[in-house]
Amino acid sequence: MSYEISGPPLISPWMMLSMSEARTDIDETKIVIPGQPVCDAPQQFMRGHGTYTRDGEIVSSLSGVVQQLNRLLMVKTIKQRYAGEVGDVVVARVVEVQSKRWKCDVTSRLHANLPLGSVLLPGGDFRRKDVEDEEKMSEFLKKGELICAEVQQVQHDGTLMLHTRNNKYGKLQQGIMIKVPPHLIKKSKKHFHTLPYGMAVIIGCNGNVWVTPSLPETTVEEDGSHITEFQKVPQDVRLAMIRVAACIRLLRDYSIAIFLNSLTTCYEMSQPYDIKELSEQDTSSRLAYLIAARLMQEFSSQN
């Protein structure tokens, strides 16, 4: 049990990482601030998200990078709220139980809806009639609980409609949730990963990463209901989970994208250190530098 009180770090995380070659350089001319004109010939282009017209000019209303898609100009920021797309896998928290649907927080501008009809209820379809009132619904999923779902539809105002009609999705039980800025999550084919260390990870597209001893699909029984686990998670699984959670936090603090490869790389490279050392400045900055370099290396060797 040692304590250390240190001074403020001389180098901040982003400064350190920008010194490494791992950052893809953004073309400096394309960076705009609010109020800055976006292009030279506004008649040729169509105005997209993040811009407005003033005196015939297309002017940016956000600080970010200009993106051009044929004749459409938009300004894309880094720190945007998660905007869902159909097919995204998200990890959400139930904030309200309403009649015939649950309202969930996906860290987007609006809460997402999970209608009662889109949920795979245990016991099959004929349970639907019983569960209709709020109290019965709360027995199944109540306020504060976590679920893993897929985006079925995006409504015109941006509200997401979710569904869990699959054994892969459903209520999440024991584990650790870590919030990560959505832009660090790369869209990939698989979002559920069972790691070779004895536990599993669900990387939600909305930035919520869930570390758990086992995925929902592995706890399904024959009639479709999930076994509720109240047992204590074994010590080695717990250690692996905590190490992965610490890795995710490290990747987040140093703005490294989170996907299967970066997680496994980070995990293996963090082995010589104690888990609690990973949150200290010097250890984490050194490690982040090495991970970024290794990932760049792998990326360039693949291409």
Next chain:
Amino acid sequence: MEVQISDDEKLFLIHGVESDLRNDGRSCEDFRPMILERGVLSGTNGSCRVQLGQTTDVLAGIKLELESFDTIAYPKPRQPIYFHVDFTANASTQFAGKGGDQYGEEVAAAFHAAYSRSLDFIPNLSKTLVAEGYRWKINMDVSILQWAGSFPDAISLAVIGALSDLEIPEVEVAPDDGGKVSVVLKRPRHGGNMRDEEVPVEMWKLDVTKCPLLLTVSKIGTANLVDCCPEEESCIRAQLLVGISQNPEEEKYDVTCVKQLGGGLLEMESVLEMIELAQKATKGIYEALAKRLKTEERRKPGHSFLL
């Protein structure tokens, strides 16, 4: 500010804590990495900023006031440190629905209680009584910049840091008309061309090696922990605020304050165990704090402290 977590997450957390393995890899007795920096506010007589784990952030500043008081109303020496705690953007629903102001008052009151014997453990504090009826009043203002659990610990570190950074001017007391005295800043006699006002005033500093630390010890399940993060705070059963002062030469500890706050019931053995844990933590933090205060270099001008 409460963090909402599900019952299953709480179960996982509680099981972990009971086996001495918290969700961020720490053991129950470990603190998050602490950052302490002094001299950050130029408009104050002493200041200090403490960051716990990069999220809890507190700022302490001291303003000195030369106060004249009625010696008949206050015949005995009073401790001159006054605390004010400001919870600017936070309102906690944790303590039965209070607004940020009330909460700040209660924390300040806890510090007053812990520092009520400061004349005993800061040896040269009695020098603040400059003359009959005149004393230096030390106004300690604490601002909570960010909150992610266990701010009394952060505040107590910031208070000690600010007190060690404080420089109090030396004064000369001369008798004046009507039985009163006049108090003048002492400037050492300086031969040469310098005008009186330009000669720097002599300053003295307080000896803070024995100042008490106010630590929060929480009970989750059957385990006792220090320095809880917000997820852990939503699982606690009861909390004790323990103020311990260490006498470094003799390795003796004095408890200056114990408060049971935030509801919850405790067994007697638990109370004693929690106080023991606070004592262990105090010892470790004192060593680290002494090291840091000795080795700290002043920040270069032009660098803001909010990096």
Next chain:
Amino acid sequence: MPTIRSNLSIPLNELSRIADDQKEVDQTKQRDSSKFRPLCVKCGVFGTQDGSGYAEFGNTRVLAQIFGPDGDGKWEDSYAKITLNLKGVEDETKLAEYRAEIISCISSVIFVQKYPGKVIDIEITVISDDGGALSTALTAVSLALAHSGIEHVGLTTSAHVVLRNDEYITDPSTSESEGVIGGVTFSFVPNLGQSTGINLYGRVPIENVKNLLEFARQKAISLVPVIHKAIVKSVDEMK
């Protein structure tokens, strides 16, 4: 806050008189340091429906009243909200300190889950303070709670003891508390055997903390028959 029509009905013979002339003279008779000061407790002071309690230890007198549970219109959470108003304490820091302690003690014993969306309002008036105001206030509140019909875990007793040199003094007055090493107000639920509030002050060497707390606990337990009797008496009177 509704105006209270008070028909304060404490019969005079239940109040012990302060002998004014005695205050000036040094007390030649040493008070037994292991006994409480002459005390008087009454459960159910006002004639109105809401809970009230009165406690007096020596010259410290505190009156407590509990209003509720009432609907607030604004508070909607699934448990009751407890608000506290403490009057009669001049020092503002002491006021904040006592308020935090009392709310903490009360919220740990009331079954707040049984009163969702309601507000429980506690009014405490310190009529005179001659040492031990916090423990007297806690006693008064627990009596008021017993009278009010709000469901709670068990009765709470509290005691205030100080350590002077090597001697423990029970329930000291302000003059007796001068120059002590430290003291504690210990609040305790006897039927659970658990403490609801500990407020230790002063500068107590860590080796003595255990004994100080033990002593306070014993003293709190010794108050149980008195409080029990007062509550039973009030139930009798209500019938």
